[in-house]
Amino acid sequence: MEKMKRDGTFYINPYLGGVLLGLVLFGTYYITGRGLGASGAVKSSVVSAVHTVAPVHAEENKYYSKFLSDDASPMSNWLVFEVIGVIVGGFLSGTLYGRLKFKVEHSPKITGKTRLIAALAGGILFGVGSQFARGCTSGAALSGMAVLSASGIITMMAIFGSAYLFSWIFKKLWI
Amino acid sequence: MIGPLIPMGVIPETWNNVIALLLGVGFGFALEASGFSSSRKIMGTFFGYDFVVLRVFFTAAITAMTGIFYFDYMGWMDMSMLYINPYYVMSAIIGGIIMGFGFALGGFCPGTSFTGIAIGKIDAMVFSGGLFIGVFIFSELYPLFQGLYNSGNMGAAKIYDLLGMRETVFAFLLIVAAVGMFYGAAFVEKKVKKVEY
Numbered sequence: 001m002e003k004m005k006r007d008g009t010f011y012i013n014p015y016l017g018g019v020l021l022g023l024v025l026f027g028t029y030y031i032t033g034r035g036l037g038a039s040g041a042v043k044s045s046v047v048s049a050v051h052t053v054a055p056v057h058a059e060e061n062k063y064y065s066k067f068l069s070d071d072a073s074p075m076s077n078w079l080v081f082e083v084i085g086v087i088v089g090g091f092l093s094g095t096l097y098g099r100l101k102f103k104v105e106h107s108p109k110i111t112g113k114t115r116l117i118a119a120l121a122g123g124i125l126f127g128v129g130s131q132f133a134r135g136c137t138s139g140a141a142l143s144g145m146a147v148l149s150a151s152g153i154i155t156m157m158a159i160f161g162s163a164y165l166f167s168w169i170f171k172k173l174w175i
Numbered sequence: 176m177i178g179p180l181i182p183m184g185v186i187p188e189t190w191n192n193v194i195a196l197l198l199g200v201g202f203g204f205a206l207e208a209s210g211f212s213s214s215r216k217i218m219g220t221f222f223g224y225d226f227v228v229l230r231v232f233f234t235a236a237i238t239a240m241t242g243i244f245y246f247d248y249m250g251w252m253d254m255s256m257l258y259i260n261p262y263y264v265m266s267a268i269i270g271g272i273i274m275g276f277g278f279a280l281g282g283f284c285p286g287t288s289f290t291g292i293a294i295g296k297i298d299a300m301v302f303s304g305g306l307f308i309g310v311f312i313f314s315e316l317y318p319l320f321q322g323l324y325n326s327g328n329m330g331a332a333k334i335y336d337l338l339g340m341r342e343t344v345f346a347f348l349l350i351v352a353a354v355g356m357f358y359g360a361a362f363v364e365k366k367v368k369k370v371e372y
Contacts, residue, residue, distance in 0.1 A: 090212060099294045
């Protein structure tokens with residue numbers, strides 16, 4: 001193994017990282033018959049929160065009601081537990097490599113405030129887009145690619161193509 | 176044990192959430208250790224100064240795909256039982272474009288933002304907060320989007336069927352394309368000025 005620094009600058013080899021991630025994804029399909037995900041957990045939480053605050057509204061809304069069933073709370077969704085695991089796994093890795101620190105990471109060309117406004121806007125757009133595409137980079141694109149689904153490959157190309165174009169338009173936010 | 180294990184009834188459903196948690200730990204660890212908790216490292220792929228996203232993403236996709244094909248071929252897993260996201264043509268493309276826009280502004284995707292949160296990135300926390308708002312907005316305005324969201328349903332379509340290819344041929348071409356991109360990425364990285372982050 002390469003010499004490991006604990007000052008936060010060490011990352012594993014990206015191909016090793018890819019194989020690890022690929023094995024986790026493969027294991028997920030082998031065990032559960034479905035892929036990994038991330039935005040689905042957010043959706044479950046939103047559905048659950050709205051259903052708690054305004055049960056009638058949630059039941060009447062055609063979108064929330066798709067995900068409400070009588071026998072299980074939407075929070076008991078598989079993806080919610082998986083995402084809790086993601087945070088735990090990220091924390092373990094961050095601890096191991098010395099990266100735990102509260103900070104706003106941003107380009108020297110912009111202020112922390114600008115970064116946070118852009119991050120909020122980006123999150124909102126990603127939230128909206130992931131509902132249209134029935135999944136995000138994890139659930140639609142990556143998991144879809146592993147089983148060669150049309151939706152996975154098309155969504156992946158749309159995400160990366162669009163991100164490439166827009167990142168040059170908003171270049172100042174990054175470099 | 177022939178997979179997928181839970182749908183086949185090999186592992187009882189009660190273990191579902193424990194398994195979800197454990198697989199999530201592996202997922203989060205692989206993402207963070209590869210550097211996906213840093214938005215500026217992620218964005219390197221689009222500017223050419225760090226192709227970690229391209230490398231990890233495509234390596235993971237072809238690794239998982241190869242495993243699935245191999246297990247199916249050996250009779251250790253029934254690939255036809257795996258869940259395939261339905262393909263709604265316009266909704267998938269428009270959703271992808273909106274997500275790409277969000278990616279360029281936010282520098283994260285949902286999964287990577289959760290690993291950012293795990294190590295204390297405040298920008299990742301704000302991004303994730305945005306996700307909840309975005310899902311809420313979509314849900315509340317669903318009557319407006321309903322037509323688009325449900326149009327052009329092609330069911331659990333496979334890409335090789337749409338292209339009229341044999342699945343193994345497509346899988347092989349995808350691996351070749353990925354390796355080609357890895358070489359291309361290494362070439363571009365050498366030409367592009369380093370960015371400190």
